[in-house]
Amino acid sequence: MKSDPAARRFAPTALMLGNVVTGCSVLAPAGMLPELSSGLDISIRTAGLLITFGAITLCIGSPLTAWLTSRIERRLLLTVTLALLTVGNIGSAFAPDYASLLTIRLVMLAIGALYTPQAAGTAAIIVPVEKRGSTIAYVFLGWSIAAAVGLPLITFIASHYGWRTSYGAIGGLGCLSFLLLLWRLPAGLKGTPVDLKTWSEVGRNRTIVLLLAITMLQMSGQFVVFTFMGPLLKKLTDASPDAVGLVFGVYGVCGFLGLLIATRIVDTWGPYRTSILFTSLLLAGIAGWALGAGNLALMIASVAIWGLGFASTNSMQQVRLVAAAPSLAPATVSLNTSVLYIGQAVGSAAGGALFARDLLHTIGFVAAGFVVLALAVVGLTRPRPAVATVAA
Template sequence: MHGKICYGRKVTRRFAPTSLMLGNIVTGCSVLAPAGMLHELSEGLSVSVRTAGLLITFGAIMLCIGSPLTAWLTSRIERRTLLAATLGVLAFANVASAFAPDYTSLLIIRMVMLFVGALYTPQAAGTGALIVPVERRGSAIAYIFLGWSLAAAVGLPLITIIASRHGWRVVYGEVGTAGLIACALLLWRLPRGLKGAPVDLKTWVDLGRNRLIVVLLAITTLQMSGQFVVFTFMGPLLTKLTGAGSDAIGLVFALYGVFGFVGIMIATRIVDSWGAWRTSVLFTALLLAGVSGWALSAGVYPLMAGSVAIWGLGFASANSMQQVRLVTAAPPLAPASVALNTSVLYVGQATGSAIGGLLYARDLFHSVGFVGMTLMALALLVVVLTRPRRAGAAAA
């Protein structure tokens, strides 16, 4: 009922999804920032590149724990208040990171920040489902997730360039400023009174009994593990394998993000007619093609960059399709299933970055890509096996 009432407001229809999407840009930059400046963090904090990479690994663990726990604790809180408060915490924690005196302090701040920040993406997706008609739910969720594509397309290259010229502290300060702006825009545009279904113990039990949801969560874990084996150390790997400098690395991150933007725009246009399963097959196949290209062309910068562009087409689109499939598979369970999907997404990030760190520390730079390729092949296989059996179930 809340969704119908709020959708009738012109401001909601036109601007509320955009305010939610902008919050995802800040969330994406907060999560991804260390990947774009590992060398600067390593040098500035006097730690190894692998140790700097643990900012991603441990941050992902906190996101994994925080997503379902905070979804349960905050499910009865009005969404506008909840999402604005989450962005406020992200903003101030990024500013605090800019003044962190040492690695341990930065790690603690990041873990607290991401435990709270784990709320944003799943709750934004659930809120998007409340403010649009049912037939537009898939494209709305994909649009809101566009913020992650923009974080990679614009934010990550800028993070790499700014960190190489002005240092990592400036990066954190600017991400914090962007968070304050996004928080103000969300308070301005998102309507009051939006509430989702309360999440209780029975909700989690019902999720565990739904076979499709369990398999979809496994797909998310495989997709993210396969990507983050490589992605976490993409900058240092490019330097080791091709001798690339900061500008060349920034270009690769830009290709990744720009093509991610293109991919999510394509997904937004085709998902309502193709159905989420077909769209998911397409973009997971692109993920596999891109990661495979990276592995097979390791050492040749133009081919590796081109492979990252193909990979980029699928990175945000594939996960947004996971969100759509979870929502359509069991709409009453959507707040919990989307939160749990975000949790296992970060399980994948933590697992992938930990594996990548072990391989990087042992100078197995070429092996990183082949491990990622194997995990992505498994993800595609499972996606194919989840083909809906009924013609009317295409959306799932």
């Protein structure tokens, strides 16, 4: 296989931009629930089901597509996936009604589920062993950019130009990302095939099961609030669409900062202590939202603290899963992505049920309860100290 060094240097950026498109595709409805509600003549809760059902599709699709496509050449696999995400977003912009929009979204995400885990696996192939960790973290940065920049822009565009324009903008970004990936990702890349026996090994590993439970609880707690953050800010503080976009921006920027801090301290603190720190920040932020509900300044400050934990906690989960069983890493990283989406589905469904009953203050406390459970399970995964052996 011919190798173009310049192409390989830029390939991680092309993969990362694909994650920006994927992140925006998954998160988009959260930034424009009011516009979807009024434009399609549906309730806010019904609009929120785009996230709930989308997350269910993603959690099923991620491990299934990882297994079915593990033998396909990576550039072909990733470019076709990104092309279908692009077509799905453009199709969403022209959806005539809610049923059509939901159908397009479910088909788009069923295929798009494989992009993030496969992009991470591809990143590990195209760089030297000593750079794999930082390169995978860089590729995952696309999700932080989607939250920090993409979601506020989606909110701004939807509030000023309509939700259809927002979907069109994501489609345009997808076209650009597709071309970059096609241009810069080397051909002939093959990953390690996923064997069905791998999943049974994962299920027998207690530490991995506990780590996956942490991911689900952390995500459930966040998405109880996050899915309906815009409408909650509007109802509780009468925040304008631009103010809502600002809050999403604070969330994303702080998430980016938290990820940078976690990357800098994890080698000295260790993954367990770093995970404890950022899960505690997650809890502090969501608890602050619950206690400060109704006060915009307090809610923004709480979102900033919460944001510090949202990306870094998931990053630490990836690190700990790989360390727990290196040979199972391709399967556990994919399964962690799936469990993450289960958490999104559980959280958004719980948040929707509470929102529909106008239990706006209760939402924050339920979210905090999930994160309390997550922190408790993190404590159960504390590494055992090494037993010293004394020479006779």
